[in-house]
Amino acid sequence: MLSYKAPIRDLRFLFNEVLNYPKHYGELDSGKNADPETVNMILEGFGDFAENVLSPLYQTGDQQGCTYKDGKVTTPDGFKEAYEQFVAGGWQGISYPDEYGGMGLPMSLNLAKSEMMGSANWAWAMYPGLTIGSVNTILQYGTAEQKTTYLPKLVSGEWSGTMCLTEAGCGTDLNQMKTSATPKGDGSYLINGTKIFISAGEHDLTDNIVHIVLARLPDAPAGTKGISLFIVPKFLVNDDGSLGERNGVNCGSIEHKMGINASATCVLNFDDAVGFLIGEPNKGLKAMFTYMNTARIGTGMQGLSHMDLAYQNSLPYAKERRSMRALSGTKEPNHPADAIIHHADVRRLLLTQKAFLEGARSMVYHTARYADKLSEAVIKGDQQAIEHWDDKMGFFTPVLKGFLTELSIESVKNAQQIFGGHGYIKEWGMEQIARDARISTLYEGTTGVQALDLLGRKVLLQSRGKVVRDYTAGIMKWCGDYALDKNMRKYVWALTKLCAEWNALTLRLGITARRKNKDIISSACDDYLMYSGYIMMAYHWARMAAVAFDKMKNGGNEPHEFYLAKTQTAEFYFAKILPRTQGLAESMTAPSEVMTDMAIENFIID
Template sequence: MPVYKAPLRDVKFLLNEVFDYPGHYASLPSGENATPDIVDAILSECAKFSEQVLSPLYQSGDEEGCTLTDGEVKTPAGYKDAYDQYVMGGWQGLSAPEHYGGQGLPASMGLLKQEMMGTANWPFSMYPGLSMGAMNTIYLHGSEDQKETYLHPMTEGRWAGTMCLTEPQCGTDLGQVKTKAEPQADGSYQITGTKIFISSGDHDLTENIIHIVLARLPDAPKGTRGISLFIVPKFLPAEDGQVGERNGVVCGSLEKKMGIKASATCVMNFDGAKGFLIGPENQGLECMFTFMNTARIGTAIQGVGPAELSYQWALDYARERRSMRAVSGKKEPDQVADSLIHHADVRRMLLTQKAIAEGGRAMLYDAARLADHMVEAHTAGDPEKADQYDDKLGFLTPILKGFLTELGNEAANLGVQVFGGHGYICEHGMEQIVRDTRIATLYEGTTGIQALDLLGRKVLLMTQGGAVRDYTLRIANFARKLLTDKKMRPYGLELLKLTGQWNWLTVRLMLIARKDRDMVSAAANDFLMYSGYVSMAYMWARMAAVANQKLKHGGEESESFYKSKLATAEFYYERLLPRAQAHATSMLSPSRTLMSLDSDDMAFTG
């Protein structure tokens, strides 16, 4: 069975050499204990847990899946023991406030942990991952009593959390939510309705599950302005803080799905369940965005993770599997055939996976610094500063989620292709990566929803192009520094050209959209993908600049590592970045090419 190996050298390269995380942590109140030695120790232990505990359960969990008996979900063999080890290691509280039993480390440490664990076993990592979003929502919007009641056991990992948004009649369009919340004399609410697609909705890993639920009050306005947010525990907390009586919420069924079969995706029935309002009435969607943005950044990891995992396994296979001779002549004359690694097209696929995994990881780590600052501002009671960082992160979130998950799917499919027919056979694990990764472009908002959020909301409506101007200014300031170095000058010139084009495209779309409202939707996906390719180009230029400097000074033990970075950066700019121009052309195509046919004209007539 293939195994996962944590890419610690690449992780440390980004943390210590590209983004100066030691200096970043030193500037944060929560970073006092995040010294280089402590961070290294945490990364090492996380790698060990991911490799030795989680990775071996990846395929077996898929084969067994979850089971439902009398409303109770049982996870695959080994999951409960692995989760107990996870709790004993203190992993759930890594970035949680010390007041609630956490270790108080910067929020980005949680992302580093989640990337390794998610790459080793994404279905498992979803259970504690959903809890993190619930904890953040309660921490930011809950009352002091709610925080004291729920955050302590959730930080310990004894209790888990979910997000309950989607219903049978609505997916992303939450204005159609019908779940009811009836006020009770004791200040609680009676929650009645059905939620679907609820990840980790029920399981046997924890003693309690805390559902964060969207529902409507009796006099609520229609649409999204009439949605409130509620805490609905599976078991009501007792006065001593332990688990009390069973609440009226139960798993009605498990979804039969394409992948992530070891992750319980549930239909949850709320039958007069006792709930507690969190945040102001009718402002539930605003509060839920805390949860959703956390989940979207987490989901972006599922673009990087499968690219990394599929690349590792495909690379090993390409080194060992022999087939035909290289076009340029025999590379291994003593063997019956040359290894796949010697064929240029196989290298194209492997380098594409490598560029996506390492470029995507850099995009995540860059954004994680913003998340640290945002959390610190919230903790310090500085909402204005928190909003500034939230806006910066909000611009990047749909790019991270939409672009990286699309490329993660591409990388996973390339892994199957490297294996050829063997990639289609379950025992090698490659087809499971494809099945598990496919959901990433769907949940927490499809790629189309992310694209509309980016172009329609973040760029055109909220900032009138200001978000693009601010981000491209950051890229341009970096690019100009590259012009004095002969080797790096081509990267700098290309980035400067792209920043100008990105702004020009934004203005063009703004002008066209004034007369053609369909243009926003028609151009959104291409705009998102273009933004992603340019953002990743910026990251690869940053990595190449560091590698170039290291090689100039010489004497490095990791000379081959830095040469690999430069070669992969060159590959990205020559082979993948040109895709951005196709998206640039396509996004300016008139919307009539999509909208001219009536729905009847599109019907099948065979």
Template structure:
């Protein structure tokens, strides 16, 4: 298993220079997040993830979770690591001080989450789901619910889940069968069965707070009749501690391809006591607070597993001796050259590097928007940030996980046959990553959300919110002495993006299937342009720092070379996506379903 080292240099390049988190924190009044504080958090967070979580990654995969008559035990060391994480103040870092959190900006919380998921994705699911539950309760809970649940969740004494999926429905939540019957005391009796519940049962906390989608007896059909309930595993007693056991139990855990140390549970609710959160029949709205959080987190798993894979691959490529360079021996004193001399190995490594660093830039760009949306006093700025977040969230989720899967597969390929062997740890990263394009809304669903709901649903407004930024950036840098040709390339694509969107929108007005036919390729097409914009922003900063002689010349040279690689070898992939979008829906829909297999 590659040993994780937090890529602090790249993180700081983004935080300090590309996005200047510090000025933004100052403008937003987040004065606790001083430059020194941020630096200390990065270093201490790195230590915790490198020393505590990373060593548990492979053992967690090998051991997996244990299920015994409703009791789930996590792999050795997981529970202790969670206690250390809470004790170190990592869990409540970005949580509301009113409920015991430290109130640091969301962006810092995300940076820590990146380190956590890079060192141990399965372990990161437990706090990750809890953070999602916290955000939903914070946004939609009553004061009493916040006092009762949010404090305990923030303190890491209790953990949280989101219970949506049932055996017959995952995407289509409108047809859930779990029922909530009002009780005389104002609570609800929840009955039904949920599947695929991450962290649904485990031994890491005193109590588990389930957020459960269910239908009231008189609920309208479909998604407009879903309500959200808090269903604690143990009901809070008079003093707010975990008391009587509630009617929820874990029926089994799944045997999965990856993230084996994350307990994926069947949860049976048998008249369990639940408490309505938010308004009746508006549960899906409440759940979306949580899902948007989760979708960013899931997108980051693509980045994180890609980073871990790159760290393994780059080490191996420098150490493994095999064949001579085509241009003549590079290590004549050795039996063969290290494989990094071979152009195709470099193609794989640079593809990994370009996606990882591009996806990290996308994550931090999005994280900064989260800060503005959460903290800005300016209503317009908040709304603009919300709009951009709405646009970017499905792209973060799907583009980063699809490219993350490509990256982890490349990392494994660099290892040759050894990549397929468990002890090297590279194949675990592929298996762990494979769920990310599926859960939290499949990437197909993200693409429909992007093109149908966000872009066309806003008559292009949400897209224009982003293309305007790119347009301004290109205009401002059109004459850049070194990078003007890339600026022109990006500017052309940015324009094409708008035109292509208009064409798809026109076609969709005549035939709604055009949206579904174009959506996945449209999302990937958009993702490549967005990463192009971010790579060029990084290149501009790197070029400026190189000229200023900032002391990080090597780092800046690598940024510029990787940016060039991205523009020359990865960005051109959009041609294939554009062709697929333009192919339209006929060639998908004309074949009757019964003729697919004969």
């Protein structure tokens, strides 16, 4: 049976000692009430809910799954009761304005809640998780009336929300989207079409579901320039805020999936469903990216969550499972064999998990500071600040989504290796985490899509490499501060060389794409994404090591052993993981012709 323990100590370490959240919160209007005591109370309060309410439902929810009958979806036993406790606790509204019933606290606290919720039970977490994007989209683009109509119930959690983008044959390529929106003449529209892969599109947890739907107006330009965004509620809302008649949106079926079986993935049919335009006509894709960026950071959080659950359960197993004697000599003479944690190769598996997990957590909460700034700009309606912080956060989004989810697959695989044959058996839970984690590299854009977004759009097209130059300049400045620190010298030197190489590779790929062959962007982008991610994570491990060395010398909030483990994990990351960048650098600069020269007819299955 899987168990989960909220990582309160590690979150406090990042918030208070590495990322200096107290100073950050002091710069935010929403941070005035986010003092360390309040933050700690929220972390511990939701940690208790995640440990004792959500975690016990994880495996049973997978075994039971969702059921579909006559257009209705029933979630597994215990899910509805857990959701009612979630709503009663006011957890959905942590980071939303008090005028809509929220607590008005920074968005980063909502992400901490999302981490614990997802680590304990990712399938359950998807129901309230999808609502976050709906709230963010309506906050930024909705009219005053739309905000008044929908936000109080969404913020409270009494209603939930979804994103309806994908259609059969039309996933990432939205040029092919066919769903239509016809004006009724009264300011509303009739939405017709079918959307697939809609997470939490139908369920029994809330009274209403507010769908955010992409569709085309009759006179819309062709392609992505002709897409608009609409609010389409499951039940129409009366003027007094009560629920009205059932709208023309129905669940046609739910998908039978590899994992996250307790999360309903729906086919939704829109048959003359009444919708309401949100944002400007034909500019829905820009508004949808508000939702997509929220979802992509959330999916990066999914990678972190699966890493955490796998590590938390493989570590105690490695300490208890005994097999053979350690090559360096007997470690547990009172037992017939030594615990497998004494074997160096098992240590490699565990340290890789630990390095990925804690490095990922630092990367997520670093980016969360930009999310705080962006959220505050949205609430104030400051368009210039919105664009600034959205651009800042946008550089990290494909890395968090693509890199961290790929690492989660490796991390869970390592956990299965530690369990050996038991890693393949349902009762131990590793195979469920492996199945659940696999989707994270696929939805909200595959890893390849994230890689193209990073290299092709964010790095080369939008900034001509400036975004990388700016980011590495920040790393170099930090390295300068620690250049004479004997404990940090090897980390500073490694990062300095990699920053120079990262910029050189970016320039080389950009020149090749402009002068010779644009295919280099597609052929190199996956390697470039992973290469970028490993360097970003190395920087975060160096920062954590610097803090840990200081705290071991001068005293900190945690025991000496906690900080020592940080420095030792940082050393492992730089020695055993970071060298992967060299193979990726060589691979990304290989001629694209090795992929493109083969004729289609020569791809043969005998």
